Amino acid sequence: MKKLVILAAALFAASQLFASPGQGAMDILKVPSGIRSQAVGGAYNSVSDNLEAFDMNPAGLSTIEGTDMLFIQDFYLMDMFYDSFYYAHGNADIGTLGAVVKYLNGGSIIKTNETPIGTYAGEGESVSGSDFLIGVGYGTKMSRLLYNDLTKNMEAGITIDFSGQNLGPTYSDMAVSADIGAIYNIILEEPDFMQNRGETIWNKISLGFDIRNLGFSFGSGLTPMIVAAGASTQVFNLFGLNNRFIYSLDLDISQADSLNIRTGFDYMHNFGDFNVSLRAGYDFNPSDRLYSGISGGAGIGFKNGQTSMYSLDYVYSPYGELGSSQKMGIYLRL
Numbered sequence: 001m002k003k004l005v006i007l008a009a010a011l012f013a014a015s016q017l018f019a020s021p022g023q024g025a026m027d028i029l030k031v032p033s034g035i036r037s038q039a040v041g042g043a044y045n046s047v048s049d050n051l052e053a054f055d056m057n058p059a060g061l062s063t064i065e066g067t068d069m070l071f072i073q074d075f076y077l078m079d080m081f082y083d084s085f086y087y088a089h090g091n092a093d094i095g096t097l098g099a100v101v102k103y104l105n106g107g108s109i110i111k112t113n114e115t116p117i118g119t120y121a122g123e124g125e126s127v128s129g130s131d132f133l134i135g136v137g138y139g140t141k142m143s144r145l146l147y148n149d150l151t152k153n154m155e156a157g158i159t160i161d162f163s164g165q166n167l168g169p170t171y172s173d174m175a176v177s178a179d180i181g182a183i184y185n186i187i188l189e190e191p192d193f194m195q196n197r198g199e200t201i202w203n204k205i206s207l208g209f210d211i212r213n214l215g216f217s218f219g220s221g222l223t224p225m226i227v228a229a230g231a232s233t234q235v236f237n238l239f240g241l242n243n244r245f246i247y248s249l250d251l252d253i254s255q256a257d258s259l260n261i262r263t264g265f266d267y268m269h270n271f272g273d274f275n276v277s278l279r280a281g282y283d284f285n286p287s288d289r290l291y292s293g294i295s296g297g298a299g300i301g302f303k304n305g306q307t308s309m310y311s312l313d314y315v316y317s318p319y320g321e322l323g324s325s326q327k328m329g330i331y332l333r334l
Contacts, residue, residue: 026163026175026223028104028131029213032317033084035072035329039297039315040264041281043248045230046183046208047266050331051086054100054137057181057210057228058157061098061139065090066307068098072329077322079107088137095140100159104131106167127168135161137179153185161215175217181210191236201236208232228252242270260285264295275301279315294318297327309333 034052037044044052048060051070067089074082082105088098111124139157159179166172186205212226232248250262264281277299284293297315304310313329 026131026165026173026177026213026217026220028102028133028163028165029161029175029177030224031076031082031104031131032325033072033082033102035297035313035315035327036266036279036299038317038327039279039281039295039313040248040266041262041283041293041295043230043232043250043262043264043281045181045210045228045248045250045252046206046232047230047246047248048181048183048208051088051098051100053139053157053181054086054098054135054159054179057183057208057230058137058139058159058179059155059181059183059208059210061088061096061137061157062090062141062155064088064096064098064139065092067334069332069334070329072327074325074327076104076325077319081105093144095138095144096157098137098139100133100135100137102131102133106130109167129165129167131163131165133161133163135159153187155183155185157181161213173217173219175215175223177213177215177223179210179212180214181208183208198237198241200238203234203236206232206234222255224254226252226254244268244270258285268301273303275303277301277313301331307333 032038032042033055034044037052037056044056046057048057049063050060051064051068053060070086072084076082082102084100084102086098086100088096090096106129108126108128110126112120113122113124114120137157137159139155142151142154142156161177163177164172164174184207188202188204191201191203208230210228212228213223214225215223217223228250230248230250232246235245237243238245246266248264252260261284262281264279266277266279268275268277279298280296282293295315295317297313299311299313301309301311311331313331315327317325319325
């Protein structure tokens with residue numbers, strides 16, 4: 001069983017570092033990224049109201065009004081790890097500009113030797129692999145460009161990514177890709193907590209749409225394009241005071257897969273300047289990731305003044321015999 005698990009992990013790691021023509025090159029673009037978004041099963045297309053908009057819908061970058069930073073450490077199966085750093089700064093006149101840097105270390109993959117007739121012949125040399133991504137993004141509220149009843153609640157954004165991968169001394173590739181997205185918010189009731197006395201506030205319904213990884217690699221064909229749409233709703237004071245509840249549902253389809261359905265929730269409770277969040281989600285078509293589809297996480301946050309915010313988030317995703325993915329993230333809003 002141990003050999004089977006090691007072999008499966010090696011094959012999985014290799015699948016994250018290779019791509020066949022027509023199936024979508026540059027697999028760092030396929031690895032689940034983000035932390036809050038992954039805790040809700042990836043159902044974040046219409047929610048993207050922070051730096052994870054780089055991964056889920058770039059239109060959400062427009063919600064950043066000051067300076068935001070996010071660092072994520074992902075302990076990603078066996079001896080693999082995945083680090084990400086995000087930065088963005090918002091300006092009331094021009095919108096939000098940001099950048100992201102990611103590095104995926106695939107660990108070491110031990111080659112398996114076989115005889116001429118295909119039987120096992122022991123282990124060969126160890127080969128290491130890694131991927132990287134550098135991206136820039138822009139998000140804006142459409143009302144800055146044209147104000148009317150439609151555009152006043154609409155956001156749009158774009159990211160451009162340069163990524164690369166290598167496996168041992170013989171294989172490497174690079175790619176250029178872009179994400180384009182939009183979010184439309186239907187405001188049902190504005191939260192006025194100075195006048196509200198604890199009544200439940202059904203705040204808004206959000207609709208999102210984006211195209212991800214639209215591009216090409218220099219050696220392996222097209223990047224793994226994904227077309228995604230999502231809807232979410234946000235409620236304040238649900239069954240009590242000082243809380244916020246978000247439920248989200250996403251649909252997406254990629255070049256190689258059938259339709260994926262993702263759903264999840266994010267519950268946050270405020271205790272003065274502190275808050276605690278609980279999140280859970282489910283991916284109904286998890287076969288491409290070799291995991292159960294279930295994910296969950298939690299976070300704690302601290303508000304300093306009117307604008308500054310700090311939070312620590314965690315997400316856990318089980319992968320059966322291969323182990324699990326565990327992420328820690330630190331978010332700073334200055």
